[in-house]
Amino acid sequence: MEGIDNLKYADMQPKAVRALIRKGEIDWNTSGMCAGYAQANLVVLPKKYAYDFLLFAQRNPKSCPVLEVGDTGSRALRHIAKDADIAKDLPKYRIYEKGILTGEYTDVSGFWRDDLVVFLIGCSFSFESALLDADVPVRHIEEGKNVPMYTTDIDCVPAGVFSGKMVVSMRPIPRGKVVRSVTVTASMPRVHGSPIHIGDPSAIGIRDINKPEFGDAVTINEGETTVFWCCGVTPQSVMMNSKPDFVITHAPGHMFITDIKNNDLKD
């Protein structure tokens, strides 16, 4: 049902959809809205954690490709969206305190503080549309599911208080198109870029490919290879592991819709 609703918003401009979200008229996932425009993962942290998190992102660029960092205390953005209010323009937020999810909200302006710093992180929605344009199938879209995501045994490079295991997403790719799936996504390093692993799931600590920790299992056909990309859930997993006092994130699938096109992420 959400997918059908969202078709109505595919051809709208990001600013117009953000306005509907801000008014509370959209409170569901943003999948498929504003076709061609990049959507972003959100992490908001108190300034005392901002250096460690920015350093974590620098040390783990495939997991945490930073699209923009706000000025301390600011809910506005300079580059990826005009006239945005980051505390109101996502359809659903989560607040974690000391690693525990303490609530979901459609507006976090009441929680805003002068010491909060906004981080927006690239999202695989951008490279999925590039894969489809290149005739590489994306199974979870075909099956109307969420992408399957797995916690690996790969340690992120720690930075200050932040550490944790890398989370990856998986797409089964027909063997003849695996190379193309690499080249297409490699051209978009700001949205996770090339795969982190191709083939045997157990090589990166995944025990059962049919039991993802996040999202949904998808069909893997004979003749297809499992291909794994770094995933924007990694920072949320790291927050749960590292337990900062206070953090705001988007709710999974409820992304920030930017004014920049996916194609602009190819430089």
Added chain:
Amino acid sequence: MEGIDNLKYADMQPKAVRALIRKGEIDWNTSGMCAGYAQANLVVLPKKYAYDFLLFAQRNPKSCPVLEVGDTGSRALRHIAKDADIAKDLPKYRIYEKGILTGEYTDVSGFWRDDLVVFLIGCSFSFESALLDADVPVRHIEEGKNVPMYTTDIDCVPAGVFSGKMVVSMRPIPRGKVVRSVTVTASMPRVHGSPIHIGDPSAIGIRDINKPEFGDAVTINEGETTVFWCCGVTPQSVMMNSKPDFVITHAPGHMFITDIKNNDLKD
């Protein structure tokens, strides 16, 4: 003469050359040493400036592509060099206080403090060897000069206390090879990546192409186009503009030689 001396070090391993530098046996520029290995620009700042500078780098990735950030107070590195002592392993350092160059040193261990943070930034030496491998001529190397560098009228994106104009390097490229110069360097975003401008110098505020602010003027032949890349001198220019209390940098051309190959910067 330096160039001739440096040929002796072209086939040595980085660790061995760093050991000679640490002992004080090499105190000149590192151009051509350890062929195939990446060299890096150095910026060392007190922790109180580290977030602003890391944010500046994030907002200006073509000027300041960060290869590694050290842990606060540490002179060691985790990724781009093993057993390095960042306070001793560069042949020449500069110290700036409140934007003023107060000294040049071959060892800065006596100035080290527990609050200093090391930033290593990609260097165009890496993409120049890729250009030569692709049969794109590099004029200042042919002429035995330093690359010509210019301050543009392009503002870097400011971050906290740091702001300033972008500095670019220029290489004259035969018209038939301009496209190749773009594709070769675009594949190396961690060492400045693709050009920032192709053609008319005045379009980016350069008044006289024969009078670079840094480095040397080079010959521009009939049939060649001036091609401009972001330059690792930008952070030093920003330090002089923004005047932090204390900063250590490399002396121009006296780079840190890493253990990673230029080819490893292509992911």
